[in-house]
Amino acid sequence: MTLRSALLVGLTLLCPAALAQRTPQELATALQKAARAGNVSAYRNLLAPDGTFAVEGANFAADLTRKPPRDVTYTFSDLRQQGSRAEADLTLAWTRVPGRTSRVTLPVQLVRVGEVWRYAGEAFEPIKTGTGTLLALKVPGLPERAGPLAPLLTRAAQEVKSVLGLTVPGDAVVKVYPDAPRLSASVYLSLPPVAGWNEPGEAIKLVMPGGSPGEVESETLRLLTHEFTHLAVGLAAGEGRDKRIPWWLHEGLANFAAHAFVSAPGWQAWQSRANAYARSGWISLAELADFPSVPEGRWDNAYRQGLGVVEFLAGTRGEEGPWHLAQAFAETGNADAAARAVDFPSFAALETAARSWLAAR
Ligand SMILES: [Zn+2]
Structure with a gap:
């Protein structure tokens, strides 16, 4: 035998x-x-x-x-x-x-x-880049359309470094899909259609944006900076600690880092929604912490409230504030201990202060 x-x-x-x-x-x-x-x-x-x-x-x-x-x-x-x-x-x-x-x-x-x-x-078609690996789903026309995205990987990584001080690894793998339904079906079948995705250990996935060359560039930079932030935050959090950082905070950091690539009216619309939630319809942050258990109807709260709290921390605790909170979550796995790391007596006190700040903005 x-x-x-x-x-x-x-x-x-x-x-x-x-x-x-x-x-x-x-x-x-x-x-x-x-x-x-x-x-x-x-x-x-x-x-x-x-x-x-x-x-x-x-x-x-x-x-x-x-x-x-x-x-x-x-x-x-x-x-x-x-x-x-x-x-x-x-x-x-x-x-x-x-x-x-x-x-x-x-x-x-x-x-x-x-x-x-x-x-x-x-099946993917590789595209030449200076940093990392860019792969386009092997469907007619997509590899050609995704070619101009190659130099944007470096720019997005630099933005994450300059806004949050976090390093995006040079060997990041980015996969480009033609649309959100196909991207989401490749992640898992219960996921609603999304424009970008990253989980520890996986490739970053994003949908090829449409529009003029300028619109394609800024939307790609926004998506890449957002997903690169998830990647860099996960790596900086340390092995197995990524999930200790609440989901709303992950999304808040990712959108905050991508600010430079969001149009002024778009950014104002996000801020207005956070302010409105602070006045009415705020969902307790504890209920937005664990992504798989947050119902789809509350995703908007997680994104907007998360960005609002990150802006509050940056505005009142300095540029480093939001990442310090995330880092303390990663290290302690405890919301009150994390809040104390950014000078609040408890997480409840942090949440109340953030909500008042946003309601008055
Ligand atoms: Zn995200």
Whole structure:
């Protein structure tokens, strides 16, 4: 018995389901079955093990248990096989919002490991850049449109450094998608369509903006600076501590850092909404701390109130104030201890002071 066949026998005993995918079609069926069942381990057994996608795939799978897509269908079409690799179009259809079918088609990669096909995530076209890695989803026309974004990675990283003093690593991976539905479906199926995304260990994802070249540039710089801030904050927080920083504070810092790339009327509109929430409809910050448990109807509160509190801290505790609060959250995991680091007796006192400041702005 060769080493490989010994290994295969071992795998067969451990998880026979993982060996059923002898064709891409069987892989699609197995992915669909695991997704509908919300079976994380079965789903992860179907994924290719390498690269950024390994982290993204694991996070996608984790969502299947949180909100199993009971009716999702996985369909491969236009399959092009070359040896042990293949590319195909994957069409996903599922009910995210009751009564409405979501449907997206993504170009994807498959790899054959031994006799078994595994799913390796979306197919991308690399674009040359000075810093980091820029990848465009392999759909007609997108790699050409995304070409001019390459020099903006460096500029966005410099902005994060100058506003918050935080370093964006030079090896950041940025993936560009043509639209929000496809971006969100690549993150996980329960996510509403979003224009940008970053989670620790994953690539940054953003939607290719439309409009004139000037509009494309400023919107890309805004999205990149926002997502780079999440990345830099997560790294500065330290291994495993990113989630101790409340979600509203993550978003507040990210929007604050991107101020230079938001139009004056756009920025004023954000400020007005924060001020309005401070007067009426404020949601307790504790209820906006954990992203997966914040209902979609309260996302606007998290973004606007978060930016409002960050502006309050920058205005009353100096430029360093907002990051000091985040850093103290990362170090202590405790809201009162974090508030004391920026000279408030408790988190309740900080929240009350921020709300009064915004209500009077
Ligand atoms: Zn964000």
